[in-house]
Amino acid sequence: MIAIVDYGMGNLRSAEKGFEKAGVEGVFVTPDTERVREADGIVLPGVGAFRDAMADLERTGMREVVVERVAAGVPLLGICLGMQLLGSMSFENGEHEGLGLIPGVCERLPSNVKVPHMGWNTVAYPQASPLFEGVEEESAFYFVHSYHLRPESAADVIGRTEYGVPFASAVAKDHVYGVQFHPEKSSEMGLRILADYGRIVHGREAS
Amino acid sequence: MLSRRVIPCLDVDRGRVVKGVRFVEIRDAGDPVELAAFYDAEGADELVFLDITASHEERGVMLEVARHTAEEVFIPYTVGGGMRSAEDIREMLAAGSDKISLNSAAVRDPELVRRTSAIYGSQCIVVAVDAKKVAGRDRWEVFINGGRINTETDAIEWIREVERLGAGEILLTSMDRDGTNIGFDLPLTAAGTSAANIPVIASGGAGELEHFAEVVVEADADAVLAASTLHYGKLTVRDIKEHMASHGIPVRL
Known part of the structure; x- marks a missing residue:
């Protein structure tokens, strides 16, 4: 079972339906820490x-559950803001601590380009990852964001995109994954990534 | 590199697509969800549903369309038309729309743009501007109520204003060119894109492949909207993108 954490931010239907369309079974949306713990x-x-997202994860006890389950080996996928939350800290309207699963800080995109970065942009892959299995090199994905995570270690970067500056558009550290774009809004190639994540999760279950 | 986007626009009346879409591949050409899925498969980057339902009582139908689209279509989509209050906008976003577009409502209540972009983020608030040259005045003015009322507001000033209020994108339609098939209004689009620091979608007048490349190269449009040329099967999304690519424009193919 795969839990999509509902912490009151945004519309989660597309993500749930995207997994369904990608053929990944047992995906559900929940705000319940106990159900997330069992996933x-x-x-x-x-x-x-x-800041609001972290405050919500904290208040509901979800932060503790997520960190604890990741420590137990459960694969995590952060999407868009969810990827930024994996970092140690963000400078979005102040300074806010993140989950600290991928060392790095979130910074605003440079001012020489239109912000938010909105639309389809290509992703290059500095290293192979099971998250991009079957995804063609230089495929485009749909982005909407004003901040980006800058991982401390280049070893954690599995996707790179150019917008004003080159930035990490996908990260991975062990079984923690993050994508800055929206795979659930990126048509066929996006759904392939959701299918890949499903395989990562279910492959681990089987072994 | 960031792609320039090609966006089909569907007019929806009481839950049915109007302006006859003629494709043999489509089982039900009036079904917005089926058409949306068709355009997704064809390579459309986004979709716009323009709700033209006149009766306020039947407006709930569009929420259903938005919900079903979220289940079947995996590209971003915008719903415009008929939303007047923050509550209307909240409902439409909750139904699954990625963005909503405001036109007359933004003119009547500019605070609505500010309030809703602060709550939901600029990225999901699009302001649609219907602009037209007025005889004797050297500027474009903003028209509302489907082009029936001239607000006598300078369209370029209005674009700057809604950006300040928090709009994340401008859908700029030339009323002079709409329906003519002679090409986008290049001076209007260029004036819009140089005034705005947010993306501008060019709309109105496209009829030939050349028009789509031209408005990007000459007027710096971030995206192009296409309606009748696509729906009547004259051009496909792929034709437009391949043509744009042949002019060195980055597109998602």
Whole structure:
């Protein structure tokens, strides 16, 4: 079972339906920490403000559950804001601590380009990842964001995109994954990534 | 590199697509969800549903369309038309729309743009501007109520204003060119894109492949809207994108 964490941010229907369309079974949306605790995979979606999202995860006890399950080996996928939350800290309207699963800080995109970065942009893959199995090189994905995560270690970067500056558009550290774009809004290639994540989760269950 | 987007626009009346879409591949050409899925498969980057339902009592039908689209279509989509209050906008976003578009409502109540972009984020608030050259005045003015009322507001000033209020994108339609098939209004689009620091979608007048590349190259449009040329099967999304690519414009193919 894969839990999409509902922490009051944004519309989660598309993510749930995207998994369904991609053929991944047993995906459900829940705000319930107990159901997340029992899941074999956790998806952290999100649009909105970093601070509000962290405050909500904290208040509901979801932060503790997510960190604890990741420590136990459960694969995590952060989408958009969900990827930024994986970092150590964000400078979005102040300074806010993140989940600290991928060392790095979130910074605003440079001012020489239109912000938010909105639309389809290509992703290059500095290293192979099971998350991009079957995804063609230089495929485009749908982005909507004003901040981006800058991982401390290049080893954690599995996707790179150019917008004003080159930035990490996908990260992975062990079984923690994050994508800055919206796979559930990126048509066929996006759904392939959801299918890949499903395989990562279910492959681990089987082994 | 960031792609320039090609966006089909569907007019929906009481839950049915009007302006006859003629494709043999489509089982039910009036079904917005089926058409949306068709355009997704064809390579459309986004979709716009323009709700033209006149009766307020039947407006709930569009919420159903938005809900079903979220289940079947995996590209972003915008719903415009008829939303007047923050509550209307909240409902439409909750139904699954990625963005909503405001036209007359933004003119009547500019605070609505500010309030809703603060709550939901600029990225989901699009302001649609219907602009027209008025005889004797060297500027474009903003028309509302489907082009029936001239607000006598300078369209370019209005674009700057809604950006300040928090709009995340401008859907700029030339009323002079709409329905003519002679090409986008390049001076209007260029004036819009140079005034705005947010993306501008060019709309109105496209009829030939060349028009789509031209408005990007010459007027810096971030996206192009296409309606009748696509629906009547004259051009496909793929034709438009391949043509744009042949002019060195980055597109998602």
